[in-house]
Amino acid sequence: MALKTAQEYIDSLRALKSDVWLFGEKVENFVDHPVIRPSINAIALTYKIAHEPEHEDLAVTISSLTGERTNRFTSLFMSPDDMVKKIKMQRMLGQRSGCCFQRCVGMDAINAVYSSTFEIDEKHGTEYHKRFKEWVKYIQQNDLCVQGAMTDVKGDRGQSPSKQPDPDMFVHVVERRPDGIVIRGAKAHQTGSVNSHEMLIMPTLTMREGDEDYSVSCAIPSDSKGVHFIYGRQSCDKRKLEEGDIDVGNFMFGGQEALTVLDDVFVPWERVFMDGEVEFSTMMVERFAANHRQSYGGCKPGIGDVLIGATASMAEYNGVPRASHIRDKIAEMSHLAETLHACGLACCTQGTKTRAGNYQPDILLANVCKMNVTRFPYELTRLAEDIAGGALVTVPSEADLRNPVVGKYVEKYFKGANNVSAEDRIRMLTLINSMTFGLTAPSYRTESMHGAGSPQAMKVMIERQTDMNEKKRLARVLAGIDEREKLTD
Numbered sequence: 001m002a003l004k005t006a007q008e009y010i011d012s013l014r015a016l017k018s019d020v021w022l023f024g025e026k027v028e029n030f031v032d033h034p035v036i037r038p039s040i041n042a043i044a045l046t047y048k049i050a051h052e053p054e055h056e057d058l059a060v061t062i063s064s065l066t067g068e069r070t071n072r073f074t075s076l077f078m079s080p081d082d083m084v085k086k087i088k089m090q091r092m093l094g095q096r097s098g099c100c101f102q103r104c105v106g107m108d109a110i111n112a113v114y115s116s117t118f119e120i121d122e123k124h125g126t127e128y129h130k131r132f133k134e135w136v137k138y139i140q141q142n143d144l145c146v147q148g149a150m151t152d153v154k155g156d157r158g159q160s161p162s163k164q165p166d167p168d169m170f171v172h173v174v175e176r177r178p179d180g181i182v183i184r185g186a187k188a189h190q191t192g193s194v195n196s197h198e199m200l201i202m203p204t205l206t207m208r209e210g211d212e213d214y215s216v217s218c219a220i221p222s223d224s225k226g227v228h229f230i231y232g233r234q235s236c237d238k239r240k241l242e243e244g245d246i247d248v249g250n251f252m253f254g255g256q257e258a259l260t261v262l263d264d265v266f267v268p269w270e271r272v273f274m275d276g277e278v279e280f281s282t283m284m285v286e287r288f289a290a291n292h293r294q295s296y297g298g299c300k301p302g303i304g305d306v307l308i309g310a311t312a313s314m315a316e317y318n319g320v321p322r323a324s325h326i327r328d329k330i331a332e333m334s335h336l337a338e339t340l341h342a343c344g345l346a347c348c349t350q351g352t353k354t355r356a357g358n359y360q361p362d363i364l365l366a367n368v369c370k371m372n373v374t375r376f377p378y379e380l381t382r383l384a385e386d387i388a389g390g391a392l393v394t395v396p397s398e399a400d401l402r403n404p405v406v407g408k409y410v411e412k413y414f415k416g417a418n419n420v421s422a423e424d425r426i427r428m429l430t431l432i433n434s435m436t437f438g439l440t441a442p443s444y445r446t447e448s449m450h451g452a453g454s455p456q457a458m459k460v461m462i463e464r465q466t467d468m469n470e471k472k473r474l475a476r477v478l479a480g481i482d483e484r485e486k487l488t489d
């Protein structure tokens with residue numbers, strides 16, 4: 001089947017029988033819901049770019065499984081260059097959407113499960129990898145959107161899955177039947193889950209003996225019986241239900257997260273990719289995390305580019321573009337965004353081949369990349385808020401701007417330098433507002449903090465991946481405690 005167009009993707013969602021809940025009500029037509037539609041538009045962009053000749057090199061690749069053209073979001077990374085292209089594609093999509101375009105989680109999960117299942121089969125003689133390859137071919141041939149479902153709701157964070165007072169705090173197998181398994185639990189904060197055709201489920205953390213039922217990876221259609229989506233609130237989301245577009249800021253695009261409840265969902269064996277192999281949970285989690293932490297070195301600098309452009313525009317609208325401290329702050333913003341991108345690219349070029357044949361980014365550098373992402377967008381946001389001015393949070397509504405009585409005051413008192421209209425100035429303010437406070441959810445801040453793992457998860461990996469004994473040896477040699485290096489014989 002050909003690569004889907006944006007329109008074909010949107011139409012394909014209409015065929016889903018998904019159970020979606022928002023504001024306490026069941027949503028019968030989620031595709032046209034004004035709160036949800038911007039997030040669908042953001043994913044539609046990932047389909048659109050595959051048909052843009054100038055972006056084909058980034059957005060389309062030849063499948064290593066079928067030999068056919070496939071969207072990069074469904075592909076396996078078969079070289080470091082594939083990962084570099086992924087990062088560049090993500091930056092471009094961040095620039096064009098100004099938000100999370102949601103399809104990366106599935107792409108990163110596909111690559112982690114592909115390499116992990118190969119190694120499970122090597123050890124256990126199972127056939128997970130063969131099944132997984134068949135499933136990936138189906139995804140590629142139908143150009144489906146896949147949700148990467150890792151994070152469990154976790155209940156008491158101090159207890160392992162099997163020790164939780166409520167056994168459903170981590171997704172687990174509740175029944176094994178001749179034809180498949182039945183799973184129960186819930187996945188939290190699931191990006192783009194309502195907008196995806198399929199869900200790829202993985203364990204969320206290292207499993208230990210006793211956690212066998214929780215060591216499960218499988219794929220399910222997102223409208224399977226027993227799947228319920230409870231849509232996550234976004235700051236100021238009800239502005240999308242109002243007249244006009246100005247108050248929404250980024251009106252066209254937005255992110256999406258949902259609590260995904262799996263209430264006794266049946267999964268046939270051919271879609272089960274791990275069932276009880278506790279010792280491989282860490283591999284799957286770490287590989288997914290490295291792929292996904294790397295991804296943030298693409299999308300977040302791209303979104304940062306929009307924020308930098310909006311901030312520089314506000315400086316112009318306010319008549320201060322040449323002020324030395326403003327220029328310095330905007331240069332600092334570029335430095336931060338480019339540093340994020342440099343990290344994202346670095347872990348690709350240092351990537352290594354897995355035993356299954358696909359490539360894995362350098363785990364240490366991928367964690368450094370995401371660690372920076374938990375910090376730099378906060379500084380970028382702080383600088384944007386500094387330069388934009390207080391109107392960022394005090395600007396009148398579009399209804400006031402259009403009002404026959406007070407509109408003339410808004411137009412007069414909100415106009416900018418060099419005859420910039422009040423409307424343009426307000427539009428730029430609400431764009432910044434939506435990006436930094438979260439209306440285009442998830443906000444540039446909190447998603448950067450927790451998406452792909454909270455900062456401590458990266459710290460643990462950075463500590464684990466650092467060869468401290470080697471660093472100490474280097475110091476001992478130069479200090480003369482160990483024998484110094486000889487320059488000549």
Ligand SMILES: Cc1cc2nc3c(=O)[nH]c(=O)nc-3n(C[C@H](O)[C@H](O)[C@H](O)COP(=O)(O)OP(=O)(O)OC[C@H]3O[C@@H](n4cnc5c(N)ncnc54)[C@H](O)[C@@H]3O)c2cc1C
Nearest residue numbers: 105149150151157189190191442447450451452453454456
């Ligand atoms: C916008 C957004 C999108 C996301 N998209 C996805 C997605 O598509 N798919 C997916 O699978 N996940 C997704 N996530 C989930 C993300 O990976 C988690 O938010 C992240 O791993 C943190 O988990 P948590 O939110 O449960 O926070 P918590 O785990 O509760 O963390 C809160 C704090 O508690 C600390 N903490 C937690 N456990 C312990 C412990 N045992 N000991 C000491 N300290 C602890 C953490 O370090 C952190 O400081 C998304 C998250 C966000 C915010």
